[in-house]
Amino acid sequence: MLLTALEFAGLVAFAASGALAAVRARLDVFGVVVVGLTTALGGGIIRDVLLGIHPPTSLRNWPYLAVCAVTALVVFAFHPQVARLRHAVLLADAVGLGVFATAGTTLALNAGATGYAACLIGMTSGIGGGALRDLLLREIPLVLRKEIYAMAALTGAVCVWVGHALSLPAGAVTTVSAAVVVAIRVLTLWRHWNAPVARPPEERSL
Amino acid sequence: MLLTALEFAGLVAFAASGALAAVRARLDVFGVVVVGLTTALGGGIIRDVLLGIHPPTSLRNWPYLAVCAVTALVVFAFHPQVARLRHAVLLADAVGLGVFATAGTTLALNAGATGYAACLIGMTSGIGGGALRDLLLREIPLVLRKEIYAMAALTGAVCVWVGHALSLPAGAVTTVSAAVVVAIRVLTLWRHWNAPVARPPEERSL
Amino acid sequence: MLLTALEFAGLVAFAASGALAAVRARLDVFGVVVVGLTTALGGGIIRDVLLGIHPPTSLRNWPYLAVCAVTALVVFAFHPQVARLRHAVLLADAVGLGVFATAGTTLALNAGATGYAACLIGMTSGIGGGALRDLLLREIPLVLRKEIYAMAALTGAVCVWVGHALSLPAGAVTTVSAAVVVAIRVLTLWRHWNAPVARPPEERSL
Numbered sequence: 001m002l003l004t005a006l007e008f009a010g011l012v013a014f015a016a017s018g019a020l021a022a023v024r025a026r027l028d029v030f031g032v033v034v035v036g037l038t039t040a041l042g043g044g045i046i047r048d049v050l051l052g053i054h055p056p057t058s059l060r061n062w063p064y065l066a067v068c069a070v071t072a073l074v075v076f077a078f079h080p081q082v083a084r085l086r087h088a089v090l091l092a093d094a095v096g097l098g099v100f101a102t103a104g105t106t107l108a109l110n111a112g113a114t115g116y117a118a119c120l121i122g123m124t125s126g127i128g129g130g131a132l133r134d135l136l137l138r139e140i141p142l143v144l145r146k147e148i149y150a151m152a153a154l155t156g157a158v159c160v161w162v163g164h165a166l167s168l169p170a171g172a173v174t175t176v177s178a179a180v181v182v183a184i185r186v187l188t189l190w191r192h193w194n195a196p197v198a199r200p201p202e203e204r205s206l
Numbered sequence: 207m208l209l210t211a212l213e214f215a216g217l218v219a220f221a222a223s224g225a226l227a228a229v230r231a232r233l234d235v236f237g238v239v240v241v242g243l244t245t246a247l248g249g250g251i252i253r254d255v256l257l258g259i260h261p262p263t264s265l266r267n268w269p270y271l272a273v274c275a276v277t278a279l280v281v282f283a284f285h286p287q288v289a290r291l292r293h294a295v296l297l298a299d300a301v302g303l304g305v306f307a308t309a310g311t312t313l314a315l316n317a318g319a320t321g322y323a324a325c326l327i328g329m330t331s332g333i334g335g336g337a338l339r340d341l342l343l344r345e346i347p348l349v350l351r352k353e354i355y356a357m358a359a360l361t362g363a364v365c366v367w368v369g370h371a372l373s374l375p376a377g378a379v380t381t382v383s384a385a386v387v388v389a390i391r392v393l394t395l396w397r398h399w400n401a402p403v404a405r406p407p408e409e410r411s412l
Numbered sequence: 413m414l415l416t417a418l419e420f421a422g423l424v425a426f427a428a429s430g431a432l433a434a435v436r437a438r439l440d441v442f443g444v445v446v447v448g449l450t451t452a453l454g455g456g457i458i459r460d461v462l463l464g465i466h467p468p469t470s471l472r473n474w475p476y477l478a479v480c481a482v483t484a485l486v487v488f489a490f491h492p493q494v495a496r497l498r499h500a501v502l503l504a505d506a507v508g509l510g511v512f513a514t515a516g517t518t519l520a521l522n523a524g525a526t527g528y529a530a531c532l533i534g535m536t537s538g539i540g541g542g543a544l545r546d547l548l549l550r551e552i553p554l555v556l557r558k559e560i561y562a563m564a565a566l567t568g569a570v571c572v573w574v575g576h577a578l579s580l581p582a583g584a585v586t587t588v589s590a591a592v593v594v595a596i597r598v599l600t601l602w603r604h605w606n607a608p609v610a611r612p613p614e615e616r617s618l
Binding site: 228231233236237240241251255258260261262265266268271341342343344 | 461462463464520525526528529532533543547550552553555556560561562563
């Protein structure tokens, strides 16, 4: 139950993140809905394909798609001023990342995957939707940009794995782990913590 | 039989659409063939992966690939004047979209998917090949641009579902539904019907 | 055994190719690792999805990921002067292409795929990782650019098929076939052999 509620919170967050990015890219209402759906459902579909769940869960149960489509339409109708969009997209994206990475790990563990595989599949289902969104809108994916991103998802997935190994209740473990991911993302965005970039070779030759 | 004939018509249309777009992007003969194959076979491979059909149908039967490769080579050799290319790509794309969305829905229904899942998988197999083509050529996918696109595919998929529920003959239902999709696409392109775009936030603050 | 050694050589080559391309694109250390991993593991994951192997091999066995991550970090730390990068990326890419195309074909044949399907799946697992790398970095994929690329992978796959049909030892067949692919790539790059491009329509009207 708690897990389902969390998953729908993640769907809303990612659908909003995709729709806001699409509005910023000046797409029409259908494009906004398509990008919102792809962002929200993409990670879960990749997860189901990797786990061999056919057809993917989100394509068999209409509430998944309905929630995402309504979210995208609401964003289209009431999208906030342009100055706020950048932060709103990043926050919604952080929540979606946290929920999908941790819920994906839990689901993979329940489906019988080993802890190692479950963490990777969870991380992938967290970063997959956002990567598809950025590919569709022809931006360099967030996951490759400056702030810690895939590592945040992986940290959340490992938290779930540890909690699972300790036999803690799955709902609580997933919620706390998702919060850890959001905290890491917000912290790195707020403090502008960046990972090191390779020194440009030109400077070396000086 | 009729279904197979339709599917091959869709393959030719999508292979031509991909090859024409690749010629316009100044790719060499191999690039043209690869984009043609990806456009024509991509949607069906995505469909088979979502339905759990291993390995995908088009990778097991050589006529699929042969038809697409020959189409791409013919397009490469005899591609029309540049002024006509834009319309030719869009028309071939509409036919491919219609055939794949409706044939994909029929195939998913036959594979035992529920009507809801079958419509989504059909729509995906319709828009998948073209989206891959546009991603490879670094264009914003047609499916996100101004004209009604994914909705046309979904309309065709729903027509198939209704026909299937009424136990009408599958071949006729698929053909008519594909024609509906092509008609919607041609109509929207001809009349320049566009879906609404979100008002830019800058104008609101005036 | 030989097959496993070959596969790890391919992983190192593709991880280095992805990491070098990411360093050239000025990504940070995490971006470099993510692109390295995607390039190295992407083709094999696509192969496993097409063959219905769940979860994909490389997500179940930690040495795959560890080798790729270490390679990417080494490249990040010691990447050579910018003038050499272009050639290094292309050579590493050729080795990865050869190994994955041929090892993928062998694996598909062992998994019971027909020769035709095995060649296509092998070719796909060879070109898949590099195509993902180029999509992530927003370059037109190498596979679509001027030099013979997909045909080299396909040639290697067909060599494996022939060797398999003649019941030659799998390890030797794969090694020799991979060398054939690398030789074709190096030769075409060195001699600047290019496939023909369609004459621009503008020139025709003169």
